[in-house]
Amino acid sequence: MIALGIDIGGTKIAAGLVRSDGRILDRTTVPTPAREGSSAILDVACTTAESLLDRSPDRVVGCGIGSAGVIDPDSGTVSSATSSLADWVGTDLRGGVRRRLGLPVRVLNDVHAHAVAEARLGAGAGxxxxxxxxxxxxxxxxxVDAGRVDRGRHGAAGHFGHLPVAEAAGLPCPCGRSGHLEAVASGPAILARCRDRLGDGPELTDTRDVFAAAAAGDIAARTVLDEAATAIGAATAGLINALDPDLVVLAGxxxxxxxxWTDRIVxxxxxxxxxxxxxxxxxPSQLDVGSAMVGAALWCLSGEEVQ
Amino acid sequence: MIALGIDIGGTKIAAGLVRSDGRILDRTTVPTPAREGSSAILDVACTTAESLLDRSPDRVVGCGIGSAGVIDPDSGTVSSATSSLADWVGTDLRGGVRRRLGLPVRVLNDVHAHAVAEARLGAGAGxxxxxxxxxxxxxxxxxVDAGRVDRGRHGAAGHFGHLPVAEAAGLPCPCGRSGHLEAVASGPAILARCRDRLGDGPELTDTRDVFAAAAAGDIAARTVLDEAATAIGAATAGLINALDPDLVVLAGxxxxxxxxWTDRIVxxxxxxxxxxxxxxxxxPSQLDVGSAMVGAALWCLSGEEVQ
Structure with a gap:
C-alpha cells in the first residue's frame, strides 16, 4: 500500500509517496508561502502533491499530513500554533486537503509524525x-507505544517543553506561563540568555554562535549552555520516571x-x-527532519483510529 | 463475570469478590504480617481469599492483585519496593498466588489498580x-487511557513524585536522587521539613499536625505547606502539558x-x-483507598494483555 505524506513546516512543505515499509517512492519539496495565509499554503501543498500523484504508476490510498501546530484529533483542524505560519489557527487541514485532492486524509502534528517514523524506521525500531x-x-x-502515537485529548500531548525545571524558576516561557523548560533550553532561549549575559560582547545571531562561543572558552556561553543541558537532563529524567519507556530518542x-553538550544532557x-x-x-534520532512526511504517510496507512 | 480482587498494602490486606460492573459481592480485610516476609504475606492473603471463594455461590474466573511496589509486567513479580513489606522485592506474586488458589492471576501496582477503579467507577467515569x-x-x-492503565516497560510508569520541581532543587529524594517533587511534597517530607524549621517548637508526630499548626497560624508550617502545594501544582501542570488528559484526579x-491547601494546588x-x-x-478522587482491590479485580476481568 502507498500513501501520500505531506509535512507542512514554517519554511518548507515536503510531499512524498511512501510505501507501507517506509520506502519513499517519490518526493518533492517547495517553500512554504508562510505569510500568505492558510488557503495559499494548502494550495501550494496540494498542487505539489498532485504532481506526485499524477506521475505515480501505483494507486495511492490516502494522505497523511504532519503539520506545525496542535492538531485537534476530532476535527483535523489546527487548534493552536505559533505565528510562523500566518493565519494557521483554525485551518481545516483534513477538509481542505480532502476537497483539493479527493483522497481520505488524516492529520497529526509534525513532531508526532516524526516520532511515528522514528519508532518504525529509526532509533525506535524494535x-x-x-x-x-x-x-x-x-x-x-x-x-509512541505499540505503534500508536499518544496524541492526548486535544492533540497536545508531548508539550515536554512545558514541564517545570528548577533552572527556569520565575523565567517567562513563550507559552505565557513561567518556570518551564522551554524558557531556558530552546534554541531561542539559549541565544537570548547568552546575549543578555554578554551585553556589549561579541555579536550573536544564531544559537550556533553560542555553541561556537562556548567552544572558544566564553564563560557566559558555557554557563547558559550548562544550565540548558542541566534543565533538559532533569526534565528527561522526570519523563523517564513518569513514563517508563523502552528508550528515549533525542531529536531536533x-x-x-x-x-x-548532548553527552551532558544524558x-x-x-x-x-x-x-x-x-x-x-x-x-540520538536516526532520521532527519524530513521524516515527518514519512511518519504522516505511515500513520495514514496504519489506519489507526484515534478519535 | 466475577473476579477475586486482592489489595496487598503495608498495613492491611483487602480481598473481595467483584462483579464486572464493579459491585462488591463479598469482602474481608486482615492485617498484613508485614515483618514476616513474603511467604507469610502470601499465605495470609490466600487464606483470606479462600474464605471468600469457599462461601461464594458463583464461579470466580480469576484473581487480580494490586500490590505495593513496582510489579514487573512480564513476570508478575515485585521488582522494586520500599521496606514497608519485609522481603518483598523478588516475590513471585503471580506464581505464588496461582499455586495457592488454583486461579488465573494478574498482578499490577496498587496505585495503578486504584486508577483503574477510579477511571471506571469514580471521578474518571465517562x-x-x-x-x-x-x-x-x-x-x-x-x-488510564481508553480503559487501559499505562504501566510502562517495567511497570514503573506513574512515578510522578520523581519529576523535577524548582522547590526541591538540591534536596535529597527518598529514591536516592535529588530535586524531585517527593523531596518536598510527600507526607513524610512535609513533616520532616516542618520539624527542621521549628527546631524546639511544638512537637509534631504526623503530617496532620503540620496542617493543624498551619491552621493555628504557625508560619513555619504554612511556609512548608505552601512550598509543597506550589511544587505539586507545578508538577501537575507539567503532567497536563505533557500528557493532555481529559481530566486529573487528585487521590491519596x-x-x-x-x-x-488542595485548592492552592489546583x-x-x-x-x-x-x-x-x-x-x-x-x-478529587471519589473512591477510597480500598478501591485498589476493586480495580485489581476489574483489571483481571478486562483480560487486557499488557505483556
Missing amino acids: ANRMLLLALGTGIGGAL GLAFADRS DQARSGMIPVVEQCPIV | ANRMLLLALGTGIGGAL GLAFADRS DQARSGMIPVVEQCPIV
Missing part, C-alpha cells in the same frame, strides 16, 4: 515504547549541535533517573 | 483519558488533608498549564 524528545526552536516530543537541531538525565528505570537508553 | 495523582507517603499515579490522604497547576489544555478539570 522498541515497543519510545519516548521522543525534540529539541529546537521549541521543545516537544511524543510517546539542538540534539546534534554539539556532541559534548549525564544529567542519568543522575535523576530512579533505580527501576535507570537502564533506559537515551540515544 | 472520561476517556484520566490522569490520577496519588498524594501520600509517596507520590505516584497513573494514566494528602489530597483530602485540607480543602484550602490554583498553582492552573497558573502553569499551557492555553491549549487549560480547561482540563482537576478534581
